[in-house]
Amino acid sequence: MAVAQLGSLTRAARHLHIEQPPLSRQISSLEKEVGFDLFTRSRTGMRLTELGSVLSRHASRIVEEINILDSIIEISRREYNHKINIGLADGLHNLDRLIKSMMVMRSFDSQVIFGLKHDCNENIIAMLKDGAVDVALIWGEVDDDNFTSRIILQEKIFAVIPDKNSKKNSFYQSIYDVDYKHILSPSKYRNKYFGDMMENLFPPESAVKTNLNHDIDLLSLAPMVASGAGCGFVPELLTATSVNGVSYVEVRGDEAICVASLVTRREILPPLVRTFLSSFS
Secondary structure, three states: OHHHHHOOHHHHHHHHOOOHHHHHHHHHHHHHHHOOOOEEEEOOEEEEOHHHHHHHHHHHHHHHHHHHHHHHHHHHHHHHHHEEEEEEEOOHHHOHHHHHHHHHHHHHOOOOEEEEEEEOHHHHHHHHHHOOOOEEEEEOOOOOOOEEEEEEEEEEEEEEEEHHHHHHOOEEOOHHHOOOOEEEOOOOOOOHHHHHHHHHHOOOOOOOEEEOOOOOOHHHHHHHHHOOOOEEEEEHHHHHOOOOOEEEEEEOOOOOEEEEEEEEEOOOOOHHHHHHHHHOO
16 A cells, blocks of 8 residues: 555655565565556556556555554553443442542542442342443342452431421331331342341231332332332431431331442452452452
């Protein structure tokens, strides 16, 4: 292509920083391979033949596509080396330790990019399994040999009750002191950890009924309470979410504790992910 653009074997060799004989041999070898002359040669230089012009146009497009592909690969490589995707279950984006860890990471690597993906507990676990996120912050723990996890947070549980009942108690001594016949519980396919917890605390034979028919997660629980569907329980971290018509009341019983975990796949992790995990300790 350099010969076609410059019209001279000598100028093309100089432009490519190679000797003229090797370049001449390459052109002769290519002409032999395609079975026709690519150039007409004269004392004034070299010009593409008609077939040579067709081949040159196609070759130019191929080179352009290769250059674009090289650029995409280089950008992707830089982003991969400096990007970490984090999956966050309901409300865990408010976790102070997450924010501090991100700040620590940026102090070490100003180019680091955080991809934050927020969803219900079970969807975040599925994202981690599929490789859509590198790290997951979830409620509860994961009982799966494909993952490694460690508890990073113990949280008090707060009752979510309608405002009209909030003045009766400044706190509840036990989760069983919450005087409601219907307890709203997250769907198990959205948050199995809290769904199981509510089922264990309020088994089917108890007087209190947990309504598992509502398709809700922790974030939508407070609006459901405001609508008059019952009451519910959420971790203290979610009490920062202001919803008109509801109040959050502390529950002090030993059973009113939940945990959050930091989870990764059980594999050799990229250096950036290992650094992030270390910054979380």
